[in-house]
Amino acid sequence: MGLDEDALDYHRADPPGKLEISTTKPTNTQRDLSLAYSPGVAAPCRAIDEDPAEAYTYTTKGNMVGVVSNGTAVLGLGDIGAQASKPVMEGKGVLFKRFADIDVFDIELDENDPAEFADSVARMEPTFGGINLEDIKAPECIEIEEYLREEMDIPVFHDDQHGTAIISGAALLNACEIAGKDLEEIEVTFAGAGAAATATARFYDSLGVKKENITMCDIDGIITEDRAAENDPHEYAAPFAADVPEGSLADAMEDADVFVGLSVGGIVDEDMVRSMADEPIILAMANPEPEIGYEQAKAARDDTVIMATGRSDYPNQVNNVLGFPFIFRGALDVRATEINEAMKVAAAEALADLAKRDVPDAVVKAYGDQPLQFGPEYIIPKPLDPRVLFDLSGAVAEAAMETGVAREELDLEEYREELEARLGKSREMMRVVLNKAQSDPKRLVLAEGDDPKMIRAAYQLVEQEIARPVLIGDKRAIWEQAADLGLDFDPEIVDPTSDELDPYADRLHELRKRNGVTRREAQGLVHDGNYLASVMVEMGDADAMLTGLTNHYPTALRPPLQVVGTADDSDYAAGVYMLTFKNRVVFVADATVNQAPDADVLEEVATHTADLARQFNVDPRVALLSYSDFGTVDNEGTRKPREAARRLRENADIDFPVDGEMQADTAVVEEMLTGDYDFSDLDDPANVLVFPNLEASNIAYKLLQRLGGAEAIGPMLVGMDKPVHVLQRGDEVKDIVNLASVAVVDAQTDEE
Incomplete structure (x- = not known):
């Protein structure tokens, strides 16, 4: 089955398309519905009527972007119209949600007149926190964006122009550093004079490239001052008209330091590459076929050719998904009125800096274990690198605040932690420990x-x-x-x-x-x-x-x-996993050390695990688990957790709720605890689960991790005299850093 048929199957599988609306508040009872709609909804409506800014408090506006297109310039497909562009716009919504947790309504407007289109979009400002314009032909897209930026008090961003500019700008910064070239001195040749090319040229000027060092070519060759005087190129390309004789793209590339391709595939040959300056930088971004193939460009010269393309099967892909989700994330979170040039520059610089740092193992694995280390073959981070979210979004938010377009001021350290929390509960929990360790x-x-x-x-x-x-x-x-x-x-x-x-x-x-x-x-x-x-x-x-x-x-x-041995007040060590779900954290013990614990071991393990939970700022609620509830089965196996729970409840030094023996669902389901077992000492579901033996604990945590979608941190060793932790064979670097942070906090606690 070919790619086309696979894609059709993917999109038509029930439910058709790629997006759906889900509720974020309970809707289980009549009261829930009366709060969600009539009559309760009147209260937030009145509040917004009195103060329109309250829309950010009571609605999704602050996390909602409109992806808007008329389908006149869909990548690789051309003018296919509004209706046919909808799968692309839905896909854009998927990327916004996947990478930056931003909600999207895709809007396909059957309107080709720029003024009418722009007016229709402007009228939607009450709905959205930002507008992402997409796949609109040039030069109308430039006119539309300029009008909307003036008319609307929310960020408006045409990704086809600025996304490419920002990502390739990051590539340019790093390529120049590697090649030893000065931004103010480089000669840059552009193939293409459309919306993306002119926006990219303007952006390079913002980064430090001198406008007089930019030569822009269209289908007729170099855009010269003579041609501009005759209104040959459109008005947005005219500022880059060069004071040189007319010539071809080949003429423009001679002695150039940088080639930027935003045109069509196959227009550059090896001789043209050989004519460039030493250590040339080639950003050939036409899709799906670049202006010159990766292998061709590399083979054309004996010195280093630093090359980026728009393709994922070669190094240094200029992929707009590295930009727009994270740029909007930062802009939305400070309630910016626009995305200005300083915010775009901050985004490019953040991406360039990130490429110089050690790459997480998970990212390396996601890209086939290929080497990812700063150098000619790695000048742009990968979209799946989770650090892009808090590095780039944080930089954009900071730039917005510094340039006065932010309506909300954020503490950048706290904001970074909030962004990390969007990547999962485990990051939120580890941030608690990391902050303690860093202190x-x-x-x-x-x-x-x-x-x-x-x-x-x-x-x-x-x-x-x-x-x-x-x-x-x-x-x-x-x-x-x-x-x-x-x-x-x-x-x-x-x-x-x-x-x-x-x-x-x-x-x-x-x-x-x-x-x-x-x-x-x-x-x-x-x-x-x-x-x-x-x-x-x-x-x-x-x-x-x-x-x-x-x-x-x-x-x-x-x-x-x-x-090292166990602590003075301990006879047993134990291995604990912290499992994080979307809205819940549980600690699972003992999954690594004690195969058949008796009541003494279970009692001690419960105490140590409760202490560990507190290191993560979690108030422990401990359940001793079995396959029976409170004596429904009486045998040697059920007596051990029952006895351990009894001792803990009677111990005056124990300052956390504990009960057992109980079944796992009884321990974690509130309705069961407050129903048949309302006598239990646990008023809320347990978050420390002590299993009757190693076998049960190990099986449970792995099932919860693989089938329940939990993220696992650990095993964390408790009960030792000094902080000692044992990794799992094959753990990733992030696992080592996480466990190291836990060890440091253990040492801090011992010192106290």
Whole structure:
């Protein structure tokens, strides 16, 4: 089946199309409906009548964008009309929601007269917080946008013009840096003089490219001052008319530093590329076929050709989805009256800066594990990089406030956290711990410090001021890997093969001599990163440790258990996962350590897990789980959680609600707790779930993660004498950073 048929199947599958309206408030009772509509809806109507700005308080206006088109210039399809353009506009709505959590109504207007079209859009201002114009032919699209920006008091943005300008502008900034070219000195040749090309040329001028260094070509060749005097190009291309003789695109490209293609495919050949200046930059953005193919351009010269296209199957895709969702997000959140030039420049600079940073593993995997590291093949971030949301949107919001077009002032640090929360509950929860960690970073030893993921994590811990990492591993190998990864930092390294380790061997022998470890054996053991890290933590030379990235969990856990051991008030360690759902967080214990716990173990695990929940600012409500409710089944298995719950309830030092034994649904469904079991000590659903054994806990958390859509953070080790956490083999860098943050907060708590 071909792509066309696949796409038709995709769109016609029930329900047809790609968008639907969903409610955000309860509609389950008659009272709910009376609040949503008549008579309750009259109250917000009156409030808005008295103060129109209250529409942002009581309606979706502040998060609603109108995607508006007449279908006169649909990418790759041309003038197909308003009705036929609807699948594209729905698709735009999908992208707004997927990448920036912005709601969209797509509006297809059957109107080709620019004045009538613009007037129709202007009348819709009460509905929307912003307008995204789409797929309208030039030069009418420029006229329409200019009129609407004057008439409307909300942001109006024609993505076909400015989106391309901003994304390619970010590419230009980074390409010039890599090639050692000065923006004010470069010569830029444009192929194309339509709306996208003229907007991009104007934007490059805003970035620092001199207008007199821009040569623009249309189908008839170079746009010269003589041609402009004869009104040959349209008025929006005339400002870029060059004081040069008439010539072809080939003439214009000779000695140019940069080629910008916004025209048609196949119009540039290898000779034209060879005629360009040293280290040329080629932004060939015609779709679906670029002005010159990627392989052709690269093969044309022996020096470095930095190239971007509009295609996803080559490096450096200029993809507008990197811009419009996040630009509107920032503009909407400050209630901007417009999207001005400063906001666009801020967006481009934020994208350029992001491309220079270490790329998350999840993004690398999403793009087929291809290397993504700042350089000629990576000058633009990928759309699936979640950091684009809070970097770009934050930059846009800040620029709006600085230039006086924002009607709301935001605390940018708080705003960044709000944006992170839009990416999922787990990010919101981790932000609590990250903020605590950053308030007082601790010395953290990474046992497998020569692993590339550990090195990248160490770099992020330093960059974000979360911890002071110590890498255990071969110094030369770590330095070389850091350089290969493009990480500019000087980590502290302890080399187990060359550093003086006698004090650690002495201490290890002292701790383990009654367990059969000789002094000679201790000398050998400290060359093992896990044992060395454990002794460093035990002796106080490090505040916390991480291990387990390259070992099985039991193997990685054994050394810290032997050396660090459990806390004075603890006999057992346990592994806890935090599972985050859209509107709920639960802690699952014990999923990694104790296979068949008795009541003593369950009691201790419940207490430690409740303490862990508080590190995330969660008030714990603990349920001891089983397959029976409050004695409905009485056997050895159900007695253990029942007894643990009884002891906890009777313990005067326990300051959290706890009950059990109970079935899992009883623990988490409010109606069941307040119905048949209204006698329970839990007034609200439990958020700490203590399972009767490791098998049940491990199965449950994995089912909730895979089928229930939960995000899992952990396992977090509780009950240890010093902060020790064991990663899962194959964890990503973000998992290491998250667990490192938890370890730092553990160390802060121990210090207090």
